[in-house]
Amino acid sequence: MRGMSDDHTHVQEFFGSRAADWDRRFPDDGPAYTAAVAELGLREGDRVLDAGCGTGRALPPLRTAVGPAGLVVGADLTPAMLQAAVRAGRDRDGRLLLTDVAALPLRSRVLDAVFAAGLVAHLPDPAGNLRELARVVRPSGVLALFHPIGRAALAARQGRQLTPDDLRAERNLRPLLAGSGWDMTAYVDEDARFLALATRAG
Numbered sequence: 001m002r003g004m005s006d007d008h009t010h011v012q013e014f015f016g017s018r019a020a021d022w023d024r025r026f027p028d029d030g031p032a033y034t035a036a037v038a039e040l041g042l043r044e045g046d047r048v049l050d051a052g053c054g055t056g057r058a059l060p061p062l063r064t065a066v067g068p069a070g071l072v073v074g075a076d077l078t079p080a081m082l083q084a085a086v087r088a089g090r091d092r093d094g095r096l097l098l099t100d101v102a103a104l105p106l107r108s109r110v111l112d113a114v115f116a117a118g119l120v121a122h123l124p125d126p127a128g129n130l131r132e133l134a135r136v137v138r139p140s141g142v143l144a145l146f147h148p149i150g151r152a153a154l155a156a157r158q159g160r161q162l163t164p165d166d167l168r169a170e171r172n173l174r175p176l177l178a179g180s181g182w183d184m185t186a187y188v189d190e191d192a193r194f195l196a197l198a199t200r201a202g
């Protein structure tokens with residue numbers, strides 16, 4: 001089994017080499033991010049984390065949702081992704097943190113919501129890492145696991161088969177979330193998007 005630092009290196013190499021082109025590869029995803037953020041039901045003044053924020057594509061709609069009085073934090077492990085976020089001016093919409101979401105430098109229950117796009121498949125310890133996201137969210141706060149492409153379409157794009165043990169399959173994800181402090185409340189897996197919503201268990 002790989003150690004944590006090997007996982008970090010692997011993620012940083014994989015996304016580091018893709019960072020500069022990330023937004024150019026997916027230029028039409030903006031509306032899907034805006035729609036997914038809307039599903040969080042954020043209010044003015046809320047505090048929200050974009051976990052694995054990458055180049056910060058979700059930060060503008062998150063800022064719009066919480067307004068100037070809200071708090072938007074983008075956390076990512078890959079320096080090059082955060083640098084691309086700064087180049088795109090997205091640090092105007094949220095505070096950027098270079099950190100592993102497995103150990104967030106945030107107090108417990110301080111947030112109203114977490115948005116995580118394209119993150120879960122990359123987590124070395126999904127149960128433990130989702131539990132860490134639950135730690136920083138208040139009871140009844142919300143989690144959105146999003147991808148601007150469905151599982152089957154993504155597997156086809158990557159030239160692989162979907163297997164029954166896929167982490168994001170509904171029958172796997174629901175118990176995974178339940179064991180990590182989250183109650184899954186909605187699940188959509190269609191060609192144009194994957195979105196699972198959960199609320200922080202009391």
Ligand SMILES: C[S@@+](CC[C@H](N)C(=O)[O-])C[C@H]1O[C@@H](n2cnc3c(N)ncnc32)[C@H](O)[C@@H]1O
Pocket residue numbers: 011012015051052053054055056057075076077078081099100101102116117118119122123
């Ligand atoms: C598929 S990209 C998605 C980026 C962005 N959320 C988006 O939708 O464009 C996954 C991101 O998660 C980050 N990541 C992976 N594992 C992480 C971890 N343990 N902690 C923080 N960020 C992580 C990667 O560096 C990468 O930027």
